[in-house]
Amino acid sequence: MHTPATLVRGGTSKCWLFNQVHVPADRAELEKMLVAAYGAGDPVELDGVGGATPTTSKAAIVSASPEPGVDVDYLFAQVGIGTGAVEWTSNCGNCATGVALYAVAKGMVPITGDRTRVVMRNTNTGAVLEGLVDTTGGVVHHFGRQTVPGTRAGGVAVGLTFREPAGGTTGLLLPTGRAAEELRVGTAGPVRVSMVDAGAPVVLVDAGSAGRTGAETLERMQAEVPWLRTVRHAAAPLMGLFEPGLHPGAEPGDAVPKVGLVGPPVPYTTTLGERVASEDYDISVRMLTMNAPHPAVGLTSAVAVAAAGLLEDSVVSRAAGGPTDEWLRLGTPAGVVAVRCTDVADGLPRRVTVQRAARLLADARIYVPETGSPQAA
Amino acid sequence: MHTPATLVRGGTSKCWLFNQVHVPADRAELEKMLVAAYGAGDPVELDGVGGATPTTSKAAIVSASPEPGVDVDYLFAQVGIGTGAVEWTSNCGNCATGVALYAVAKGMVPITGDRTRVVMRNTNTGAVLEGLVDTTGGVVHHFGRQTVPGTRAGGVAVGLTFREPAGGTTGLLLPTGRAAEELRVGTAGPVRVSMVDAGAPVVLVDAGSAGRTGAETLERMQAEVPWLRTVRHAAAPLMGLFEPGLHPGAEPGDAVPKVGLVGPPVPYTTTLGERVASEDYDISVRMLTMNAPHPAVGLTSAVAVAAAGLLEDSVVSRAAGGPTDEWLRLGTPAGVVAVRCTDVADGLPRRVTVQRAARLLADARIYVPETGSPQAA
Known part of the structure; x- marks a missing residue:
């Protein structure tokens, strides 16, 4: 079995992105597939495409969203290293920037001039984010000069926008009522x-x-x-x-x-x-x-x-x-x-945007061992 | 620029294999390309496909061999992690088993029944090795149950044969003339x-x-x-x-x-x-x-x-x-x-074979930053 996937760098993380149509819909089957593809049964992820560190053993499953106003849904997977399990409860902002670039590069959203907005829903948490992808000249870029702290590597500029970020936990931007x-x-x-x-x-x-x-x-x-x-x-x-x-x-x-x-x-x-x-x-x-x-x-x-x-x-x-x-x-x-x-x-910001960068590193077909076979052990 | 490449596991190493026709013939250009593709300018190989450990930052360039009796030549590259340079003087037996499987899987040698012999010349050292690849049923296998010490992961059985191994350094199998x-x-x-x-x-x-x-x-x-x-x-x-x-x-x-x-x-x-x-x-x-x-x-x-x-x-x-x-x-x-x-x-063995295993992990197109661009820094 081989599964199409794209390796992206989003900021300072590496993440394999899969289109939902190529992977199991059942969560337990999907988890088995990711563990087998990453070789995540062992702590060096030798027998697969995992990078054997927390920032390089990540995946996301991307799909066209059924939600009005949302372009793509993505399910984030922190693939456990040596545990043979996936952690499904968190989101990853770095990977979100990769998802935005991927959605543009794979034609999941129409390009709209020099900047293309991708509205993304993280299905782990329900959070909705926007990626504003640099499409200068109305085309997809694979390389760019935007950097983020933590690496000298340049990538395609992606503005990552948090919507309605104020008061998410306490209900108020200023819980004490004072700016300082x-x-x-x-x-x-x-x-x-x-x-x-x-x-x-x-x-x-x-x-x-x-x-x-x-x-x-x-x-x-x-x-x-x-x-x-x-x-x-x-x-x-x-x-x-x-x-x-x-x-x-x-x-x-x-x-x-x-x-x-x-x-x-x-x-x-x-x-x-x-x-x-x-x-x-x-x-x-x-x-x-x-x-x-x-x-x-x-x-x-x-x-x-x-x-x-x-x-x-x-x-x-x-x-x-x-x-x-x-x-x-x-x-x-x-x-x-x-x-x-x-x-x-x-004084309330309805949107806050962080300037990030992402880059497609490789398009691949991953040979995934049948789960239950010795490779997956 | 994107470059076709195949990620293999040979024994306990991971190695990207490139066909010579897809990469620069000039050694300095090739080195730049590999450093850029692996993101090897930084110590975590963040901006590329390198694995950031010595056993996962390897490459080999495979080509049909002009040498009579040799099927494929391969040039082994130990891609330096964070050094921005490639070490070109060594061979890697683990990668050789991956090269043998790759040569069969990519149709570079004809399949001959249940076992297919691939004669390989390592162009770094001049050593000639043979890989005897399990092609049971006369077909390429992508998965198998053969294991090697150091990992539980199974792969396709590849017998790796050293030719004329006796006396290579001293001229004699028994330099002192005695078996013990x-x-x-x-x-x-x-x-x-x-x-x-x-x-x-x-x-x-x-x-x-x-x-x-x-x-x-x-x-x-x-x-x-x-x-x-x-x-x-x-x-x-x-x-x-x-x-x-x-x-x-x-x-x-x-x-x-x-x-x-x-x-x-x-x-x-x-x-x-x-x-x-x-x-x-x-x-x-x-x-x-x-x-x-x-x-x-x-x-x-x-x-x-x-x-x-x-x-x-x-x-x-x-x-x-x-x-x-x-x-x-x-x-x-x-x-x-x-x-x-x-x-x-x-009493002189003309061939010695070690039982090894290899597996194709992924076929890919790697997006390689232009060397000299900020990504390659």
Whole structure:
């Protein structure tokens, strides 16, 4: 049996994309097929096309969507490495940019001039995203010069837009009703923070108010983890994410709110060794992902920073030199990522777009061992 | 630009195979193309089809051979990971088995009944090998149940034959003129060894004569490394591989002779956790590769063990219960590998065959960035 598939790079992930018409409709059969195709029964994915790392053992099943206003549905699959199982509960923004380019390249949506919009529904989570694919000249591009932090490789520019990102968790863009405020953290003096719910609930610390810069190295950020956890834990109940009295003795979790530092732009060197001048970006951002420094910035955190950047007096607009609804360039450890709010009404962004890049790496027919045969063991 | 290529697994390696007609003839251009296709400019090979490990960042260029008696030439490429360069000086036996299957599957050689012989010349080294590919029923198979040590994955059986392997380095199958002898190692008592030059120069220690079993775990073998180095260094001058007076103070190197223990079969558990009974194999083999325990057995070492197995009184024929020119099953840490001498004249094997397996994983068109463009950086 051989199955058509396309290997894409979306941002810093590699992902095989399958058209639904070529794979089993039954979820259990599909999972068996992916495990066999990836060789995912063993930890080096030797007998298949898997890349044996979390960012290179991903797949998505793409189909024309029956939903009005949606072009394509995609089901994201994190193919377990050596587990012989697939994790079906999450979404992947990097893969979404690959899906947008694939939908254009495979003729699943009509090309509309220099930019082609692909409306995508992630069927794992129900989230609807838009990919705005560079189709300059009205044609599909296979190569491009757009980059994303974390790799020097260029690709086709894909703007990835989150729709109606504000208040998704708490119901409010500003759960405390204020664009910025003083937060008392432990026994030290107060620090200035903005608590924002857009893309995800995020607490952003004005680095200067805390004796930091927002342009710390990853090594330095590693040392800040315990302190930033105390900031997260102090913010969680104020954002309605944790009710201290509800479970006596319990602590807030480490997934939300996301937490990080922001500061004015300063010259720095990326983890790839490239120099970034202060005029190359608008605001320094250093986030945690769970309890580790994020090597760049999570897409949902970038959305929150952009949303805060709309607001007078937020820690973001102060660091960036004033509120803006233009492209905001975030200086992250891995490099600069641009994000922009549009369709703004009463300070609420109805769309937030992150500038990403994707590239088709290969079109293939994968020889998939029959499940149950020795190859699939 | 997109380039046709086929991903094969040969034994425990993954390798992309290209037909010469689809790639640049100029070596420098070819190297640029491979680096771009693999994304090999960065250490995770993000922007391409490379697998970012030494065993999954390999390629070979296959062509119909102009050499009489040779079916296909192949040029092996070890694509450097993050170096942006290709290493062109070595051969890869695992990839050779993939080349044999590819040559059959792509119609480069006629199928001849249940087994199809492919004569291959490795143009890096000039070595000529034969692949005997399972074509049961007179057809190409894409899947099979043959396994090799180091993976549970099954593939199509490919017998890989080394031609005229005896005396390649020293001119003699037995450089000392004896099938076995006592070797004094350091200050301890003598141990019984066979010093054989077939495939490569190898010194094989009768494990029992040294208070070992030949069925040691990899952990235990790690502890034996210093002692086995002294065996290697004692054997080197006797095999003509090192002249002590030539460079005063110099020590023998660690590449040759290859060194290891052999012993009678005993029940053991492979590194994959599988039980092997003593009747499942003929001889225990534990080799070093340079100064580390080999996880299985190098193909050239397997050739030497088989050649020694032909000879009355060698440490191999004694451990295996007598000389044999049938398949000899070597029990290695990773599992059992079978090897056989044929065309034997006066104790000299003119051909030695190792039983291997290969599988086509995918046929693809790889989108290769123009070299010099940002993608290739």
